[in-house]
Amino acid sequence: MTTPDPQTSPKYEDRVHRSGGGIAGGVLLLGIACWLGIDAIVAGEGSTPWRALAALLLVVPLIIAFTLRPAVYVGDDRLRVRNPFRIIVLPWGQIEALRSGYSNEVFVKTGGKFQLWAVPVSLRARNKAARREARRTAQDGGPMGTGGGGRLGGALGGGLGGSRGLSGGRGAGSDGPVRAESDQVMDDLRELLEQRATVRSAQGEVTVRWAYEVMGPAVAGAVLLVILVVVG
Structure with a gap:
């Protein structure tokens, strides 16, 4: 075997x-x-x-x-981004970083960047997730100024460009902070990038088709x- x-x-x-x-x-x-x-x-x-x-x-x-x-196809070797007027194929080995701010973007090692139209940022969802995290922290008895505040900061800071992995939490039943849906998607992509960036089959050239x-x-x-x- x-x-x-x-x-x-x-x-x-x-x-x-x-x-x-x-x-x-x-x-x-x-x-x-x-x-x-x-x-x-x-x-x-x-x-x-x-x-x-x-x-x-x-x-x-x-x-x-x-x-x-718009759609984002997540594969084991590459990320295929279908935006309104372009289709971008990004091998994991060519991706420099995935960042979240007022929009979710992927940066490539050649210096370019592409917006993920299919994963829009929702400030309302982020605020809702932050409130849920604050309530959960209060229920757990953690002081907001120490451990509880750190988790709340992670819920906010991670959504604005942090690089948390799958352990970042998916809801009230997990150990990590409560996350907005689009921020959780970006967390998943960051973890996959970290694990697959150096894999041989995940190398190649970035292609863009109109x-x-x-x-x-x-x-x-x-x-x-x-x-x-x-x-x-």
Whole structure:
């Protein structure tokens, strides 16, 4: 019986992170846009149906790009980031750091950085997590100025760029501080980066591909709409 090589054997299953709020908002916006657009196409007169069609051709891809499309695919060897207009493939060995502030970003060793649209920062969620951590600390009897304050500081400081691992806690039932969902996702990514950055299979080049399947229809719709407005 052979022992798996820790440098090549996978430790994590592939998973996908998306914004639930973004998806819900996108579905709502698509419903409104299609309702108004189809109504204008059916009931409109003159050039109105054509303008409505051009507007839909412009608006629908943009709504999809900014709400339904963003996703972060976490693999054992690489991180694939699908942003509104680009797809970035980042081998773990090329990632310098993952940072959180008012947005979540990944920095590469070549000096570039990319925003994680699918993992948006929620200041409200952070504040809620901090309040839950404060209540838990008070219930545990820890003084806020000593051990309890340190845990509360971890809940706040980690979300603003700290590099805590999975032990950073997932809720009230864990030993670590209570974390906002997006901050916990970033903690998971940081731990995976720490473990996989030097693995042979996680090396390679950073690749960036533009999403022409989104940009093309949007540009065509914009051009057509401008022409229809100018022609009248």
